Amino acid sequence: MKHASFENGVVEMSHGAGGRDMADLIQRLFVAAFGNDLLTGEEDQAILSFPAGRMAVSTDGFVVSPLFFPGGDIGSLAVNGTVNDVAMGGADPVALTCSFIIEEGLPLADLSRIVASMAGAARAAGVRIVTGDTKVVERGKGDGVFITTTGFGQVREGVSLSARNAQPGDKVLVSGTLGDHGVAVMGSREGFDFQTDIVSDCAALNGLAAAVLDAAPSTRLMRDPTRGGLAAVLNEIAEASGVGISIAEEALPIRPAVAGACEILGLDPLYVANEGKLVAIVPAAEAEAALSAMRAHPLGIDAAIVGEVGEDPDHFVEMETAFGGRRMVDWIAGEQLPRIC
Amino acid sequence: MKHASFENGVVEMSHGAGGRDMADLIQRLFVAAFGNDLLTGEEDQAILSFPAGRMAVSTDGFVVSPLFFPGGDIGSLAVNGTVNDVAMGGADPVALTCSFIIEEGLPLADLSRIVASMAGAARAAGVRIVTGDTKVVERGKGDGVFITTTGFGQVREGVSLSARNAQPGDKVLVSGTLGDHGVAVMGSREGFDFQTDIVSDCAALNGLAAAVLDAAPSTRLMRDPTRGGLAAVLNEIAEASGVGISIAEEALPIRPAVAGACEILGLDPLYVANEGKLVAIVPAAEAEAALSAMRAHPLGIDAAIVGEVGEDPDHFVEMETAFGGRRMVDWIAGEQLPRIC
Ligand SMILES: Nc1ncnc2c1ncn2[C@@H]1O[C@H](COP(=O)(O)OP(=O)(O)OP(=O)(O)O)[C@@H](O)[C@H]1O
Ligand SMILES: Nc1ncnc2c1ncn2[C@@H]1O[C@H](COP(=O)(O)OP(=O)(O)OP(=O)(O)O)[C@@H](O)[C@H]1O
Ligand SMILES: [Mg+2]
Ligand SMILES: [Mg+2]
Ligand SMILES: [Mg+2]
Ligand SMILES: [Mg+2]
Numbered sequence: 001m002k003h004a005s006f007e008n009g010v011v012e013m014s015h016g017a018g019g020r021d022m023a024d025l026i027q028r029l030f031v032a033a034f035g036n037d038l039l040t041g042e043e044d045q046a047i048l049s050f051p052a053g054r055m056a057v058s059t060d061g062f063v064v065s066p067l068f069f070p071g072g073d074i075g076s077l078a079v080n081g082t083v084n085d086v087a088m089g090g091a092d093p094v095a096l097t098c099s100f101i102i103e104e105g106l107p108l109a110d111l112s113r114i115v116a117s118m119a120g121a122a123r124a125a126g127v128r129i130v131t132g133d134t135k136v137v138e139r140g141k142g143d144g145v146f147i148t149t150t151g152f153g154q155v156r157e158g159v160s161l162s163a164r165n166a167q168p169g170d171k172v173l174v175s176g177t178l179g180d181h182g183v184a185v186m187g188s189r190e191g192f193d194f195q196t197d198i199v200s201d202c203a204a205l206n207g208l209a210a211a212v213l214d215a216a217p218s219t220r221l222m223r224d225p226t227r228g229g230l231a232a233v234l235n236e237i238a239e240a241s242g243v244g245i246s247i248a249e250e251a252l253p254i255r256p257a258v259a260g261a262c263e264i265l266g267l268d269p270l271y272v273a274n275e276g277k278l279v280a281i282v283p284a285a286e287a288e289a290a291l292s293a294m295r296a297h298p299l300g301i302d303a304a305i306v307g308e309v310g311e312d313p314d315h316f317v318e319m320e321t322a323f324g325g326r327r328m329v330d331w332i333a334g335e336q337l338p339r340i341c
Numbered sequence: 342m343k344h345a346s347f348e349n350g351v352v353e354m355s356h357g358a359g360g361r362d363m364a365d366l367i368q369r370l371f372v373a374a375f376g377n378d379l380l381t382g383e384e385d386q387a388i389l390s391f392p393a394g395r396m397a398v399s400t401d402g403f404v405v406s407p408l409f410f411p412g413g414d415i416g417s418l419a420v421n422g423t424v425n426d427v428a429m430g431g432a433d434p435v436a437l438t439c440s441f442i443i444e445e446g447l448p449l450a451d452l453s454r455i456v457a458s459m460a461g462a463a464r465a466a467g468v469r470i471v472t473g474d475t476k477v478v479e480r481g482k483g484d485g486v487f488i489t490t491t492g493f494g495q496v497r498e499g500v501s502l503s504a505r506n507a508q509p510g511d512k513v514l515v516s517g518t519l520g521d522h523g524v525a526v527m528g529s530r531e532g533f534d535f536q537t538d539i540v541s542d543c544a545a546l547n548g549l550a551a552a553v554l555d556a557a558p559s560t561r562l563m564r565d566p567t568r569g570g571l572a573a574v575l576n577e578i579a580e581a582s583g584v585g586i587s588i589a590e591e592a593l594p595i596r597p598a599v600a601g602a603c604e605i606l607g608l609d610p611l612y613v614a615n616e617g618k619l620v621a622i623v624p625a626a627e628a629e630a631a632l633s634a635m636r637a638h639p640l641g642i643d644a645a646i647v648g649e650v651g652e653d654p655d656h657f658v659e660m661e662t663a664f665g666g667r668r669m670v671d672w673i674a675g676e677q678l679p680r681i682c
């Protein structure tokens with residue numbers, strides 16, 4: 001016998017209305033998949049014991065289109081993206097909350113797949129999803145599903161990372177190839193049928209970040225280069241730290257397939273989003289140690305030292321091109337990619 | 342001279358793209374309004390010191406339509422709604438995160454008004470907005486703006502509230518009139534032009550909740566009766582605690598204007614959302630103390646004891662009607678109200 005609230009196989013307005021159908025959806029779909037003793041679906045909040053100390057907290061909304069793409073989906077993205085922003089603070093992510101804004105008519109099969117993917121990603125990252133919320137909006141007032149996750153974790157003793165910490169002489173490291181996520185998502189959109197095997201790099205970086213901090217305890221800061229890509233992150237750092245940054249084009253790890261797709265799409269991989277890479281600014285003395293630690297981790301095998309921090313009253317980011325010239329790497333170049341995360 | 346990113350007076354896709362326009366919007370609108378030393382807009386996460394103990398965390402997405410309604414707007418609602426879910430756990434809310442999913446074309450004036458309202462509500466509730474996120478979706482893929490807030494706070498020493506705690510003999514208290522929020526929002530929708538002065542009760546309940554706990558330290562649990570109204574909350578409690586609940590129609594505080602509007606709209610105030618009311622289940626011995634504490638608080642002047650907990654293997658919620666009969670108060674009755682919060 002089919003249950004009333006699942007009869008039509010799609011999300012309906014009643015699934016967000018606070019009644020039986022919503023309670024059913026929460027229990028049978030979300031609580032069942034995320035299952036842990038803090039998430040019962042019975043309380044207005046989750047209660048966790050937290051040790052004294054510093055807590056890192058971060059939130060991101062996810063609106064990626066399409067919902068499913070090579071290498072991931074909005075669910076794994078929503079877990080990993082927030083885990084990563086917490087980890088970039090030198091914290092060990094502990095728990096996540098999730099808020100779903102669902103468009104009426106979303107197939108329950110799609111929602112189940114997304115929720116299962118979130119549960120898997122959370123398990124892989126070692127975090128629990130402890131509380132959530134479910135709203136439904138009318139057809140045409142949303143786009144499938146939007147998910148906001150908020151994560152928190154404990155900051156490691158003695159670690160204090162900040163975009164303001166970069167100093168002249170520091171090295172700039174990236175943990176792997178650039179642009180995979182953005183190109184994978186673009187390639188999965190209707191109307192783009194360039195042939196590609198590129199998959200999103202979507203992954204949880206907490207393990208990699210911990211390895212970097214163990215190996216290079218003086219690391220100044222870490223960032224995940226998501227929207228705006230490496231270019232945006234480096235410009236933010238240059239501005240916040242009041243320094244200049246110079247990178248070498250030849251040192252940038254970029255897959256040939258990604259470089260090729262970027263050419264077809266008219267994109268510059270420096271500006272394309274990543275969802276499983278980190279940028280670390282490390283004092284020169286610890287840069288090799290950080291690099292080795294990255295390369296020893298499965299998510300960092302293509303890691304590279306790509307540049308260094310210098311003095312620059314203009315806080316410019318510049319690139320030494322493959323041909324020996326220099327060019328500015330400004331915040332925006334060419335078209336932006338909408339709905340990439 | 343107008344700034345490029347604000348030139349057209351509306352949110353554009355570039356405001357969510359990770360470049361200069363987004364950084365501008367974040368700095369000039371969000372960081373400026375929420376201004377506090379934890380929110381610089383420069384880091385991937387906020388870092389707070391947190392004392393050892395239990396942390397309560399809660400999240401809600403807000404999709405209310407229209408964005409502005411008598412007594413509030415989506416901004417104040419997003420702050421108060423999450424503050425309240427944290428406070429219902431016996432915790433003192435400390436900080437919030439916010440995630441904005443904005444539809445392309447939203448007037449910046451509307452966004453500013455919403456953000457100012459959030460800032461005011463946060464100040465009134467004594468919480469800080471410490472980190473956020475901003476995404477933009479294409480016209481027709483959202484509806485103005487959706488906001489998800491996540492809140493956390495420290496649970497009071499010795500307090501342990503849960504929907505499972507209700508026991509036969511306990512009293513059921515409500516802190517004030519029922520249905521104001523839902524009716525105020527419905528009344529502000531196009532097509533509903535019934536004359537009404539009803540305003541939403543949207544308010545932060547952390548002060549009131551603390552007063553209840555001070556006066557009645559054995560309080561079993563507190564809930565804010567939002568979507569699904571008092572009926573949904575009582576049914577959830579009955580089910581989680583394995584008890585029956587009986588309420589008296591005559592004891593329910595309902596404004597005549599709300600009762601009248603509900604009749605016109607074909608709604609039952611028991612099922613209509615509130616955003617500034619709490620339900621408390623309190624042992625009989627402390628019920629009068631809890632009631633007095635509520636009535637002494639500006640947000641609890643219409644508080645009432647409306648029923649009590651009993652034994653019932655079916656976990657039913659029943660109401661003694663004004664005419665001396667009894668009727669079931671089931672989860673759902675009549676039409677649901679979409680997009681009420
Ligand atoms: N998508 C979800 N994933 C995990 N848990 C969820 C999800 N949606 C809701 N829940 C859980 O279900 C329970 C009820 O959530 P609900 O949103 O009804 O509570 P509320 O926030 O108090 O009400 P409202 O959202 O109307 O203010 C909570 O324990 C919540 O953590
Ligand atoms: N609506 C907002 N309100 C308050 N602060 C915001 C808001 N949007 C962004 N911020 C702040 O701006 C900074 C940059 O946010 P951004 O979302 O670009 O970082 P990110 O999450 O690392 O990137 P992405 O969202 O692409 O993964 C952060 O410090 C964040 O807290
Ligand atoms: Mg609640
Ligand atoms: Mg992020
Ligand atoms: Mg909720
Ligand atoms: Mg980030």
Ligand SMILES: [Mg+2]
Binds near residue numbers: 426
């Ligand atoms: Mg709530």
Ligand SMILES: [Mg+2]
Binds near residue numbers: 060475
């Ligand atoms: Mg973000």
